[in-house]
Amino acid sequence: MDAKHVKPETIAAQALGWIDDKTRAITPPIHVSSTYLRDPDNQYRSGRAYARADNPAFDQAEHVMAELEHGAQAALFASGMAAATAVFQALAPGDHVLAPKVMYWSLRNWLMNFATPWGLKVELIEMTDPAAVHAAVQPGKTKLVWVETPANPLWTVTDIAATAAIAHGAGARLAVDSTVATPVLTRPIEHGADIVMHAGTKYLNGHSDLIAGVLVTRHDDEFWKRVKTVRAQIGGTLGSFEAWLLLRGMRTLYLRVRCASNSAQRIAEHFARHALVSAVLYPGLTGSPDHTVAARQMRGGFGGMLSIRVRDGEAAAIATAAHVALWKRATSLGGTESLIEHRASVEGAGTPAPPDLLRLSVGIEDCDDLIADLEQALQRAHG
């Protein structure tokens, strides 16, 4: 397939048109070998030596992701966390990095409890405010600016282009956790990002049945080589079966994300006017403080994630989650089934999630069914 002349929907649906040269199979096999034969003259002309570093099971999924994100290369990882932490571990102790106050909580915890003792100078800032980024970057010292947009669990939106300009002006790279936007709605490299990160666990796979991570780089440069060395040496390597499942999931990415995003918009608009809901956090709402930037940066929708604040506080929020029948009370996001969770209970001390907040991951079920179920749960919780 000539990826330059077809739309991303076609690239994803056909996994770049892969055909097996020998068998003419249209889906790739699962390579399980942990090691590769050395040539008699002591060379490895296949380019592969050991499966902790590389695996042919990754090739097609990595090529598809590089095309969808308009990057130079992609790399699969054992989890979203393995992918994200590889970027920070490719830096050197003493390097200054900026990360958002509002971000995926496990990564924030790792930055404070592991990366900081290791030697990174981590500063958490209001990443949605370009003036705050400008004030915090230290030219020559800041090596990485980390953005998550839309960001867990408040779905705040960061202007990637504006932040990239500030980062680059200070000599830093910009990395974007684009798990929630997916390449369907935003391609961060087009806005100036150097690295894009995805928890492949979520929308890319889309079926809540694997843990995976992906990085995509704008340039195949020295830093990218270090990131891949971190993967190979620490062993944050995806399994062959998981790589195969991920590629299968990605074939329906565009359908699933558009469906979830359309439903999330409807659900947000419905509950924004609801007597038992004090606020809906969703960048697709015209009243959202993030709407202008989101409308400029996101194409064709605002994603499948939103949060609602339940009137009458934490107990009412937890009771609402207790009374749903269709929504599943579970963490994670981006699957076919809709999930609901009391986010402060998950994140614990220091969470930016208010106690009355329920995080919703909208799936691909009938949207009226989802609204009706949440409606009855809110009524019963306040009954």
Ligand SMILES: Cc1ncc(COP(=O)(O)O)c(C=O)c1O
């Ligand atoms: C936005 C975001 N980034 C990263 C991660 C980490 O991904 P994983 O659970 O695959 O390690 C998650 C997981 O919830 C996430 O929501």
